[in-house]
Amino acid sequence: MICVAMRPEILFPLFAPATSLKGVGPKLAPLVERLAGPLVRDVLFLGPNRVVHRGLTTVAEALEGEDQTFLVTVDAHLPPGRAGLPYRIRVFDGTGFITLTWFKGGGPHLARQHPQGAQHAVSGRVERYMGGLQMAHPDYLVDADRLSDIPEFEAIYPASGDLHARVVRRLAQEALERAPELPEWQDAAWLAREKLPGWRAAIEAFHSPRSDDDLSPHTPHRRRLAYDELFAHQLALAQRKAGRKAEPAAVIVASQLSEKAERALPFRLTGAQIRSLSEVRGDLAFGQRMSRLLQGDVGAGKTVVAMLAMADVAAAGLQSALMAPTEILARQHFDTLAGPLSAQGIQTVLLTGRDRGAARMEKLMALASGDAAVAVGTHALFQDDVTFKALALTVIDEQHRFGVSERQRLSDKGPAAHLLAMSATPIPRTLELTVYGALEVSRLDEKPPGRKPVATRAAPTTRLEEVTARLTRAVAGGAQAFWICPLVSDSEDSALAAAEARAIVLKRLLGPKVGLVHGRLPPTEKDTVMADFAAGTLSVLVATTVVEVGVDVPAASIMVIEQAERFGLAQLHQLRGRVGRGKADSSCVLLYDAPLSAVAQARLDILRRTDDGFVIAEKDLELRGGGDPLGLKQSGFPAYRLADPVAHRDLIAVAADDARLVLARDPELKSERGKAIQVLQALFDWRPDGSASAAG
Numbered sequence: 245m246i247c248v249a250m251r252p253e254i255l256f257p258l259f260a261p262a263t264s265l266k267g268v269g270p271k272l273a274p275l276v277e278r279l280a281g282p283l284v285r286d287v288l289f290l291g292p293n294r295v296v297h298r299g300l301t302t303v304a305e306a307l308e309g310e311d312q313t314f315l316v317t318v319d320a321h322l323p324p325g326r327a328g329l330p331y332r333i334r335v336f337d338g339t340g341f342i343t344l345t346w347f348k349g350g351g352p353h354l355a356r357q358h359p360q361g362a363q364h365a366v367s368g369r370v371e372r373y374m375g376g377l378q379m380a381h382p383d384y385l386v387d388a389d390r391l392s393d394i395p396e397f398e399a400i401y402p403a404s405g406d407l408h409a410r411v412v413r414r415l416a417q418e419a420l421e422r423a424p425e426l427p428e429w430q431d432a433a434w435l436a437r438e439k440l441p442g443w444r445a446a447i448e449a450f451h452s453p454r455s456d457d458d459l460s461p462h463t464p465h466r467r468r469l470a471y472d473e474l475f476a477h478q479l480a481l482a483q484r485k486a487g488r489k490a491e492p493a494a495v496i497v498a499s500q501l502s503e504k505a506e507r508a509l510p511f512r513l514t515g516a517q518i519r520s521l522s523e524v525r526g527d528l529a530f531g532q533r534m535s536r537l538l539q540g541d542v543g544a545g546k547t548v549v550a551m552l553a554m555a556d557v558a559a560a561g562l563q564s565a566l567m568a569p570t571e572i573l574a575r576q577h578f579d580t581l582a583g584p585l586s587a588q589g590i591q592t593v594l595l596t597g598r599d600r601g602a603a604r605m606e607k608l609m610a611l612a613s614g615d616a617a618v619a620v621g622t623h624a625l626f627q628d629d630v631t632f633k634a635l636a637l638t639v640i641d642e643q644h645r646f647g648v649s650e651r652q653r654l655s656d657k658g659p660a661a662h663l664l665a666m667s668a669t670p671i672p673r674t675l676e677l678t679v680y681g682a683l684e685v686s687r688l689d690e691k692p693p694g695r696k697p698v699a700t701r702a703a704p705t706t707r708l709e710e711v712t713a714r715l716t717r718a719v720a721g722g723a724q725a726f727w728i729c730p731l732v733s734d735s736e737d738s739a740l741a742a743a744e745a746r747a748i749v750l751k752r753l754l755g756p757k758v759g760l761v762h763g764r765l766p767p768t769e770k771d772t773v774m775a776d777f778a779a780g781t782l783s784v785l786v787a788t789t790v791v792e793v794g795v796d797v798p799a800a801s802i803m804v805i806e807q808a809e810r811f812g813l814a815q816l817h818q819l820r821g822r823v824g825r826g827k828a829d830s831s832c833v834l835l836y837d838a839p840l841s842a843v844a845q846a847r848l849d850i851l852r853r854t855d856d857g858f859v860i861a862e863k864d865l866e867l868r869g870g871g872d873p874l875g876l877k878q879s880g881f882p883a884y885r886l887a888d889p890v891a892h893r894d895l896i897a898v899a900a901d902d903a904r905l906v907l908a909r910d911p912e913l914k915s916e917r918g919k920a921i922q923v924l925q926a927l928f929d930w931r932p933d934g935s936a937s938a939a940g
């Protein structure tokens with residue numbers, strides 16, 4: 245672990261609370277915090293997303309639809325003839341007239357503020373209305389001698405509710421004024437070569453765009469700021485990696501026990517499994533803590549790799565724990581592992597929230613005494629009364645689904661335990677460093693033999709009947725199907741309603757062989773439904789995506805996904821991976837609400853063309869080009885403020901190399917540049933786990 249250094253004094257102004265900005269009182273404070281964050285720094289890092297050019301012009305030369313500024317004289321007030329009509333003021337500038345219009349907020353006060361004959365500067369969008377020029381709700385209407393109050397280029401900031409864009413802009417300007425010159429932490433030669441500005445100049449340009457081009461992530465100032473952020477993050481990850489490595493851990497070598505377990509498997513390991521296992525073994529035998537990610541598509545066979553490593557650990561007289569995010573998954577892992585391990589005399593226990601009383605006590609005893617060398621379970625594994633005699637390896641499945649503190653609590657059970665994380669979220673190679681920079685990565689990029697491709701097609705929802713008719717025939721012929729309902733508008737309630745409605749419709753068609761699982765179901769019921777589906781008692785399983793579909797039901801051969809266009813490709817890919825595991829030909833139907841946008845169409849096409857998760861992830865990234873391309877934020881992806889991991893992806897590897905180099909030369913960051921880098925680190929404040937701290 246890194247110790248958090250004292251914050252350098254030079255940053256104090258930026259780490260003052262946002263409430264220290266003028267006008268941020270009790271009413272605005274929570275809005276500012278929600279929009280930007282609690283600190284002046286957070287406001288500083290909030291950039292405009294649009295620019296309005298308010299060119300000064302004359303009425304005769306006014307352009308319709310453009311934001312423009314005019315110097316005018318108030319000609320006449322035209323109050324509404326009756327309620328409900330707008331309030332209007334006619335103004336002129338010697339070349340023509342414009343009518344300023346208020347649909348609301350008009351009234352006699354306007355006559356007082358803008359008396360007839362007054363010289364004013366007015367700015368806003370000009371439109372043609374009933375043959376004349378009109379400006380509805382001017383953005384600015386001030387005395388002519390205050391023309392300079394109207395910015396020629398106005399940066400438009402995000403706003404929310406009562407926190408208006410213009411207020412945000414003012415706060416951002418004030419934050420900018422408080423931003424000090426900071427010591428240069430980047431390599432000067434590199435900056436010069438890349439033609440990137442210094443930090444202060446960059447943040448200033450960030451807030452002073454003069455055109456939409458200036459807002460492009462590819463501008464030098466945005467690249468500079470992005471690089472700083474990526475570099476600070478990579479540095480935190482590299483330090484964390486180095487910190488873990490420096491911790492001694494049990495030396496565990498490849499064992500005969502494990503070899504025997506491998507030979508007893510009903511299949512041979514794939515080349516990728518063999519390679520990954522030997523990478524894991526290399527780490528385990530090294531004497532330093534392993535931090536490795538086993539990354540592989542759904543069905544690639546990660547569990548077996550973990551199992552053989554666990555057998556090595558058991559052979560060394562030590563213990564392993566495998567933690568899964570849900571009870572269903574934990575049980576499934578247990579079912580996979582317990583047999584082969586016990587055949588080698590390795591006792592495995594399953595520990596979930598459901599274990600109570602004497603049975604639970606017995607399991608706890610087995611772990612505390614060391615009789616059980618392997619524990620599989622859910623969060624229940626890190627309850628306070630769970631103790632291990634000698635925990636040497638923790639395996640975390642779908643690691644992004646656990647919070648940092650949960651992972652921490654498990655690792656506290658074995659302070660020097662090796663870590664093997666597993667993930668099926670296909671992260672494009674280009675982004676791997678940002679997501680897993682603190683981990684070594686082993687990839688299972690080869691599927692076990694015999695897997696048949698899943699015939700995938702997309703169909704509009706209007707063809708739902710056809711789809712259900714086919715499903716009915718297939719089910720009559722003994723097939724099993726998943727039917728996935730999407731998480732509509734992020735509300736589990738409505739997703740639930742949709743899934744329930746769908747289940748009712750399908751039950752009407754197919755009878756009692758339709759089951760429903762969703763996140764609100766108590767775990768025992770969920771398991772019962774899943775078990776019934778796995779056993780073939782149920783033919784169709786309707787599920788919301790809140791439900792872990794990481795379950796293995798090889799007999800299921802049909803996957804129907806409703807409103808597929810709403811899903812991330814990675815997620816669709818993972819869902820599809822649920823079928824095509826057995827002997828039968830499988831199919832996947834992507835139902836969508838027509839019409840599809842060109843991009844949505846292209847995205848679904850990718851799925852039809854390939855079933856390589858990495859290719860899919862990479863293509864999806866290209867197509868979406870920005871934002872949160874793969875729903876990465878839910879996958880433990882860092883929330884960057886200034887960097888766009890897609891637009892700036894070329895900078896990621898550079899930042900990672902740079903971070904490694906810096907730490908190799910100056911691990912304590914004591915050199916001149918090292919000290920400046922400490923300022924950078926404090927500025928971004930990445931926590932050791934790679935998340936950014938909001939409050940600092």
Ligand code: ADP
Binds near residue numbers: 511514692
């Ligand atoms: P993952 O966790 O990567 O999605 P699993 O480890 O659950 O995949 O494996 C999926 C299925 O493939 C399991 O039924 C497993 O027994 C089987 N399997 C794993 N490795 C192989 C292999 N090399 N050959 C054939 N089947 C395999």
Ligand code: MG
Binds near residue numbers: 543546547641794
């Ligand atoms: Mg798995």
